Amino acid sequence: MNRMMKAISLNAKIVVILALLLSGVHLFVKKAAAAEFNLPLNTNVKGVLTKNITSNTYTVELNKAGRFFLNVTSYVDSDTYIRLLDDENDVVFDDYTSGSSESPAKYTNWVDLEPGKYFVEIYNKYDWDENIGNYTLKATFTAANNNEVEQNNGTVNAQPLKFNQAVTGFLSWNDEVDFYKVTLPKAGRFHIDLNTYIDSNTYIKLLDNNNETVFDHYTEGSSKNPAKYYNWVDLEPGDYYLEVYNKYDWDDNTGKYILKTSFTPANNNEKESNNGTIEAQALPFSQTVTGFLSWNDTIDYYKFTLPKSGKVTFNSVSYVDETTFFQLINSQNDELLSDYVEGSSKNPAKYSKTIELKKGTYFFKVYNKYDWDDNTGKYTLKITSPVVLAPLTVDKVSDKSTVIKGKTAKNQEVIVKASGKTYKKKANSVGAFSINIPKQKAGTKIEVSAKNKYGTKKVSITVLDKTPPKTPTIKKATVTYVEGKGEKASTIYVYKGSKLVGKATVGKKGTFKAKISKQKKGSKLVVYAKDKAGNKSGSKTVKVK
Template identity: 30%
Template sequence: MKKISILAITLLLFLSGFTATTTVVHADTVLPFNTTITGDISEQAPKDAYTITVPKAGTLTITANVYFNAALMELRDSNNELTGHTKGIYNGRPENATSLSKDINVEPGVYTLFIKDANKDSFGNYNVRVSFDPANNNEIEPNQTFTEAMPINVNGKRIRGFISWNDTADYYKVELDEPGRLVIDIDSKMFNGSVKLYDSEGEMISWDSLGFYNGLPLLWNSHTDLEANIYYISIKGNDSYQGIYEMDVSFIPANNDEIEPNNSRESATPIVVNDNKVHTGFLSHTDKEDYYRIEMKYDGFLTIDFSSEFSGYSLMKERSISYDSHLSSGAVGKPEKSSKRVELKKGTYYFIPSIKVLWQGGVYTMSFKAEPAFKDMTGRYTPAVTYLADKEVAKGISVSEFGVQDNIKRVDAAIWLAKIMNLDLSDTSPTPYVDVPERAWGAVNALKREKIVNGKSANHFGANDTMTRGEMALLIQRAYKLSGDGLKLPFTDVSPRYEEAVRALMKNDITQGKTAVKFGTDAAITRGEMALFLYRADTK
């Protein structure tokens, strides 16, 4: 093969009618983009080499037309490593070329394209053209290993990455400052590939295939519930799976209020029933169950309101086997809400939310309401009796009855009032009143010390006498220091002794009269009514 000067080549092309982008070249020639180069393969020169400079990551498209029987085309990098597969081009004829177009994903660098004969006895002419489509990726290279992983911010800008022959894996580093859900969305034009999530020690948490490209972008989405820590995301391909992908990494904080660690009975978070709060917890791949301790202060019913996408729960008594359980059947973004009422004996219980299926966790919410199991506790009295039972102010007259309609004695009313006010009951010395039983000494001494109650005489409290509505009004008005200023009473049975107390209770919506004109000052008050009045006064 004779070498021809560039000037001679240009003149020859001009005279022969070729366009200005067609050039005849030989071995070791620079091959610019979008320019058709012609050459020939002979027994004396069985191989031509072309230098291609790639300025950034992207896709080279190499198109060759071969006018002889068998040729080979291959691309090698600066280390002489094969980039892409060697391609055979067969069955070309001088009058009818065989064409081949090949896309090769490459990183920036200098490459050498070789065109050569395939079987040592097939020679002739060919032409070749190379075009380049930049990937326009915004990843920061190198990011092929854990140590090189590119740091990214959750809920930040979209990442455009590129997998090539020279770079089959990209790593990203994500740091979570709090527990929550990591969401990864990937749009890919790779034929396939994989996405993996690793923990800070490099242990794989999850793996999935990106799917198979069918002419439309591959849309892949996953969520993983994680604790605060450092994590790594890898996007991987191979010699068949390459190309552009775009990735969004977002984060939804759990905003859980549990006290960690709470993964055992010993570390269980205490929950107060009837606290009118919705508690939020969180389960993850490293925290698969949480423990909460619940005290039932009486035999009664516990209502459990629970919400979760996937998690379930168990209710266990002390060290015994499962007492009750539930499994949620929600979906991502659609938690299932459930409400369950169970009858329990007085005691300590453990409420245990846990991951039940496929390691699916996430946020859960829960609230607890308890009420005693007294048969005579109707709807009107339920909130008040439950309130007093929760505060351990009052018990029932039996296991099954509170005694709502029973009259309350002065000694019992004194005990209830002292307890609900959290007075210091430590002075358990005998009272001045000979009729006060020992069980009430602390309460009566405390009320007398606070100038809330007096005896009926110097040495008699009237402990076993029935408490009247007027006496109840005096006790509550003094205890809570209520004022009835400005209120005019409509009642005809309220003497001056009780007038200020009754006005105070009416003004503060603690009680009304028996009728429009009668307060019922001397009428006995029942245990149920006393519970109502104390509940209203204490919650205001």
């Protein structure tokens, strides 16, 4: 009975085994567990794959961000599989190389990584018997030495970027984007200078505070042939975000870059917003306004009122790159003028246009007609008209004058500036004015102005020299020259009767020596001086000795 039961039990086991085999289930002898090792940098490490050891794992610690290199020499017959994982078991790369014990495979790979723990796995992927053998691996590392502050992967945690200070950034397998925050205190030109060692494409984007794209560009280079990228854009004040990124998550778009920005303020004094007729900035006559067209402000409106019909002149100096458009419309939105100039920040364009206008209100528009990125920059604008300013004429003033006289509008205040002092007085009921001042030196510049609600009319006059030089003194008069002293820079004339016999210029020391045609002793000569203004001194009669 016992023998019968044992036979039945044995037969049952055989049946179970046969059933498992027929169903496709393979039975193997349990293999050894995968071995784990530390992988020191710059050290050759030997390993082996066998039928029982099908995988070896090596731990690598990176203390800094940088480029990790892995070199494997494999004597494994047929295929050696090589995998790199991060500390969350995400696969960085999974590759293989083919060789044999007689013709070993040489495998090299690199990847840009952030600091952390990583695992290199050498393994027999399909447990094939022929994928066994020895191998040697060596890991090396080059630090990026970046000084960007992580995490800076979005606008919320963007790293503040100071002007004129370079930052070294790094894009890697596990950090594909860097954000930098830039704050512009004024309107002006923002410059971006990028040197990139990234293989192969570096993408750079600028966003405004509403996440609208100002530009989105890329440049191509490598760690051996770094790319240089430069760009500028005219912007209004505010916060902006520079994004350096790996656009398509490609493994080879990683590496080090050096980013530097700078800023040139426009120093514009226009008043924003002035983007339409409703909010147009009032522009007084004869006053210069500095305006600025930018990526986010492509139009400026100015408003002026002409009190009576007459000529109006529009003057502009434009540093806009490259085309500046102008338009003049009346209060009914009828276009009266449409024009443009071409120039640049290095070669500014000058524009001047005079047009006859009727009494009324007008709007002058300066704008980027097609919203092109390069039609931005600084400009100046001045509107003048002879019909709106107070009339002003000034009489001549000499170095003997003690009064400034002239004509202007009735009861108009007149301002005189002379030798650092200011004198004011109102004209009378017919517009005549007379303002007392001290005597001024010849050549002094005097500014006379009259200001009304439309602007200031200015007249500049130069004090005339009406004071004759002193009569020259004679030291010696010979048959061939006359020698003496006189007013510096004046001209000495020597006459015999009505005939000019010689002349000379008085030198810096106040002396002269005038050569004359040969005279007889005892002859009488008349000597006088004349200054540059034509004033003539008294005469001196001398006898030739």
